[in-house]
Amino acid sequence: MGNQQRSNYALDQLRVEEALHQMEAKYYSMFENAVSGIFQTTPDGRYISANPALARLYGYSSSQEMMARLTDIEQQLYVDPRRRDEFVAALQEHDAVSDFESQIYRRDGAIIWISEHARAVRNANGELLYYEGFVEDITQRKYAEAALSQERERLRLVIEGVKDYAIFMLDINGLVASWNSGAQDILGYAASEIIGKHFLCFYTDEEIKLGKPAEKLDIAIAEGRFEQVGWRVRKDGSRFWANIIVTALRDENGHLCGFCQVTQDITEQKRAEEALQQANEELERRVQERTSQLEEAIAQLQSEISERQKVEHQLRLSEEKFSKAFRCSPDPMAITSFSDGRFIEVNDSFLTLMDYSLEEVIGNTVTNLNLWVNPEERVKFREALQEEEIVRNCEYELRVKSGKLVVVLLSAEIINLGGEMCLLSVMTDITDRKRAEDALQESQRALATLMGNLPGMAYRFRNDDNRSLEFVSEGCYQLTGYHPQEFIGEYKVSLSEITHPEDQERLWTAVQIALQENRPYQLTYRITSKAGDVKWIWEQGIGVCSNSGEVLALEGLIVDITERKYAEDLAVRSQHELRQQKAQLEEALHELQQTQAQLIHTEKMSSLGQMVAGVAHEINNPVNCVCGNLVHVDHYTEDLLSLLDLYQKHYPTPNQEIGEFIEEMDLEFLLEDLPKAISSMQVGADRIREIVRSLRNFSRKDDNKRSLANIHEGIEGTLLILQSRLRARASFPEIMVIKEYGNLPIVECYVGKLNQVFMNLIGNAIDAIDEYNQERTADEIKAHPSQIRIKTEVDASNVIIRIFDNGPGMSEDTCKKLFDAFFTTKPVGKGTGLGLSISYQIVVEQHGGKLTCNSVLGKGTEFTISIPIHPLD
16 A cells, blocks of 8 residues: 555545544434433443433433432332333333333332333344433323323213213214113113114114115214204104204314214103193183283273382382392392492392301491402502493402402492492402312313213313302303303303202202212203293202212203293293183183083983984884885785685685675775785885984994094984974974085094084974974964075085074074073073083084074074084194
């Protein structure tokens, strides 16, 4: 090698060494200033090197101090020494470990969680030299994971404890992923038999063909939520009226991860609503009939009230409302003199908060009681009042009697009280809220999404007077009108504040008793929404206790049941209105008597119908026998007469004895009269059969079922039964029946009941004509013979039957009361007053038709029946 080559080689070596020094300085700087802890240790557990970040992580002032003190990593550092052995074993097997989590002791004895990432360093021959890696502090992450796990377990317990709602989850493919006990109670499937199955099993084949299940999920995906009310089928095939809510669940990236379905059985609620609607319609009809006089009386009374009386009344109401609001307010309130701070009036909430008696406060001053922690704040507070005359929600610290400090939101307004300038102050104690603000920030997004899908709102609150919330689901907005942050983050309102004042004490007592007995509680009470609406809610919850039995919080679910309670309230208000109207109460009592009488009459008619049917049956059997034998008798007679003709033809001259007998029996008359007698017997038997058929039709039992009927047959049957009363009798002339029948279709009706109407109307017409004829002379009757005219016709979808008689007629006042129960124009003992009342009920209420009367004194009466051809329902 020449001198030039050796010189170049030396220069290259210098450059390499310089580069190595620069690189070493660079990596040393990175090592010293790294945020994560970096280490090198021997296989037997001694530190070779460690950076300052690792020393700070373990609580030491420097790397040198740490390596000097930690000579046995396994025993001195790890809470569980076995974790070091597991760490070394993993490195020996894989040459590297990642995210190896352990608990270690800091220098001050505190325990923290760390995550180690390390590798084994070997020489060219594969021999182990040392371990190197870096360490991260994961204590906060571990605490967050534990808190999240605890919240998830609480949610699971809440959902599992809900019995009145079927709550279950579906994965993105529609397979059932979870199933609570409420789902088993409502739908009938056990969790073991339904989890893992497709939710199509809840639908009929027809619904699946129509794409209803897929449509439900598509709407939930597109709009976030799908709600439906309708009939659903349980496992056993029974149906129930259900409210169904399906919500699409998404992860933190917005990707669909499944569905949550909540199903509520509201069958009883629907039945109650339908029953209430019917009752309310009936009540409204009755109230409208009788309110006109009451409205006139109220208008007259209002006109007599002077303007001064109105003003005085309003002032009294205003004073009473203010006094009641002041006394009953859950917020501490006080009235003080603005000039010297002297207390004029305080409410019980103020005394409770400040721990003073009324005697200690009234007449004393704010300064003497030393309420303000910082007097300068009071000066600024008064200056703001002098400028604006009102302040709202200013946060201050006050001192109670015991010396304890409380934080309040103070609102105040200058008012004129009897000519003196006074200060009306309202305080809200936010001491506990201030202490709890940090804890309330632990709510997780995923948990809030799931909780928000529950019907109503899930909650967790402290067991204090305000029921201070630590957690509330998004459902609180739909229920109360307040957003969750107004209950928790902003503390604008508390559960106690929106609870109806009349329910607060009962609610508190019931919850405390349940906590003492260590059992869940179920409550029904009222709240006032942000919009001012009073809602009825149902609440179910349970106390959460520590190992020592201390109540940490209460957790549960609140559901809106306003619609169900609304039905009950409507009934209560209706009863209150009825109690205020004496006339309506008397009418209700009278209608009850009517109903009782109608029931008695109906029972009598039923018994009469059974008797008539029985008599008709007993008559029908022998009549059928007679009719059947008359046919044979007719044939036998013809044969005998033919035989006599043959005898007379071939033996024209009989012997003396036969001739005498023929002359004695008048054979010629017998041959002529016998066929007439048999024919007359046949006509009579047919007549009896017609009467029997009419009796059976009249006594027909409807069994509350409609059937197809010919109206004309019913009328004819009624006329046949009443035929004896239509013919002329000893003291009663004949009543002619004029029939003007139209072309009527077959009608679906209660045949027996409609026949009863025909019997009542035609029978009443006969009674009226007979009574009228007793007052008329024979000439008058001859000039104007008695008539009943029956006319039928079709009008659109109704059948019209008109029954007119030319009897004495009735006055307008009589016509108005004609359909009232127990009203009769007949003498005592000849009428019950129920016939037309029951006829009206049959036509109007049972057939949905109309029954009217048009009468003129001295000219006659016409009843018009109108019934639908097909039932409206």
